[in-house]
Amino acid sequence: MAARELPETAAYFVGRERELAQLRADIVRPGLAVAGGKQPDRGRVLLVVGRPGTGRTELAVKLAREVAAAYPDGQYFLRLTDTDGAPVPAEDTARALLRALAARRPAAGRPAVPGQAAPGRAGTASGPEPAADPVAVLRSATTGRRLLLVLDDVARADQLSGLLPESPGSLVVATADGPLSGIPDVRPCTLGGLDTPAALALLAHTIGDTRVTNDPRAAETLVQELTGHPTALRLAAAWLAAQPRMPLSEAAVQLRATPDTPLVPAAPAPPASAPATGDAADGGAAPEQPAAVRRPAAPAELLRAFRAAYGTLPPAVARLLRSLVLAPAGSIDAHVASALAGCAVDAADRALAGLADSALLVRGAADGLYRVPGCLEPLLRALLAGTDRPQDITLARARMLERTVRLLESCRVALAREGGTDALPGTVRFASPAAAADWLLARRPALMAAARAAVADGELDTLARRLIAALVRALLALPAGGPGPGATGRPGRPGAGAGLRRPLARADRYELHTLALTVAERRHLPREKAAALINLADLDAEAGRTDHAVTAYRKALEAARAADDTGAEGRVLEAIGGCYLELGDLSRAGDWFGRALALRQGRGELVDQARLHARIGAVLTYLGSHTQALREWRAAAGTHRRLGDLASQARALVEAARVQEYAGLPEDALRTCRDALYYARQVGERRLEAAVLLRLADALQHLGDTGGADLQRAASRRLLRAGELPAF
Incomplete structure (x- = not known):
């Protein structure tokens, strides 16, 4: 799950003035702690209670x-029931909030939350420590x-x-x-149906004032038939x-005659006389089952209105609507719909717009994404399970995942500016x-949800x-925000993770490698x-853990x-050596580097x-073992020479000269610097040659040749443009 900013309020919000006033008053109402002479130790909690579809979410968001x-430190929206109707554990919600807080810039004068000042610590965005309690960290x-x-x-x-x-x-x-x-x-604010004036205003907003004023009694009858239920x-x-052309009176009669049962009946419960299984069948107690929260059945008026609206849909559009409950994180666009339904993108786009006009979908004003109203999700999910064949549902999910992979590959190509986008389909x-x-950041919660769902399902592991x-x-192709921790040339992945330094993206990568x-x-x-474990360890190292x-x-x-x-x-092996180097344990670092070198030599990887x-x-060199250090630097220079990399050979020789100076061999250092200068000039890199000249100047200075050292420094300056630095 993911915490997101507050969604938009409903396009047309009517009524609920009394409830809003009650909630506003509850914000400033002295709590029980204050009444008992104590200071409150937590924030105010307001609770909006209502049956599915009564507009409780809209009221909460409007308030x-x-x-x-x-509340300048952040405003976040989280849904604590997943799309399958299961309660989201408090630990998962806490992790989602921690990721959102870590990605947010702190307000002026306020300290950063854990995960900003020290990203990657326990419970932060780079992946939680195993022993950390995310609720306590939150x-x-x-x-x-x-x-x-x-x-x-x-x-x-x-929860x-x-x-x-x-x-x-x-x-x-x-x-x-x-x-x-x-x-x-906590004093619950309980929602019922809208009062008659508000309900009539909601009806007139869609069908027009004329039809309501022409037959006000029939309009009131229709509103009462639906008990003022907003979604109905x-x-x-x-x-x-x-x-x-349909009169309102006829509509009321049809709705009254519409059954108030689900379109697909639920599976019958096992009879009370059914034999027990397992231990209970042998006379023992039945095993304890986890407590399940059963959501109440949809209100009768909502079922009747849904039946009426759904019954007018063409079969292809009805099938598309049912399949939309498979959309990850409930985020729907034309690509998701077309893949699920197996139709063209433009046809899916038209169908989505029509479903939104029918109030069977809601379209966000800011992101343009469609969503199934929460109160309709259980109805559509039951319809899907009872109407469509399991193999058709699996095929639809496979098409959606395949389309998502293609979009991600196209996104990466565009972000990396690699060219070749003309070869991609226009859609x-x-x-x-x-x-x-923009697409990647806007769709990030849905993309992460798609990965979680695909792994949890287990049937589509290849996809x-x-x-x-x-x-x-x-994610790695997103524009960099500048160099960050970890961009130090990790073995096999120079600059790994440098594509994005946002804590949120690091958290996503941690979770993705865990899924892998x-x-x-x-x-x-x-x-x-092995690759997944290495990537997870890389992220720990990148985060400073x-x-x-x-x-x-x-x-x-x-x-x-x-x-x-x-x-x-x-x-x-090399990565472990790098970790010990960062920890300051030079002996262990050298030992692990040596093991890695022996393996690379056996593989012939120059x-x-x-x-x-x-x-x-x-x-x-840091340990003061100058003889051995000189041998390693000369070996590095020799290997670069075999590879034909003269620039790297020159750099290795300069380091060898530095070790010779430390060892008290200034004349040897001078000869090595001249060799390095020869190779740097062959490459023709000005900044590298300038760096070698500065090293040569230091060697001359140690020999007491101040004039020669000044000449080399002057030559180095002439090679550099204004503001340029030597390449070393």
């Missing part, structure tokens, strides 16, 4: 938008802050109790089907708008890198692996398991050896050998 300015992160949280569709009190900000200046607006016991000092009224109004092509970045890989590549690890273990893919990274790399090393992947093994000779040489 939140009215008072948002009073409490710490919210202390003293003025936050506004809208927690929608709360199923149980324990909410641990998320309350530890700050009396914060506000939580929750919505639920009924009262939540266990949350003190919207559905009935859209149904009437599509039939302008998946992005007009510019900015358009690709899940492709989706994860494509999403990671696209799940698939690799389930499918018994040892090389992919070096101690934890060492442990993670050791697990990856075991997996690489089990997979007989010597390439990955060499990369891990580029890696040259790099490792240099890293070992640097460690030995």
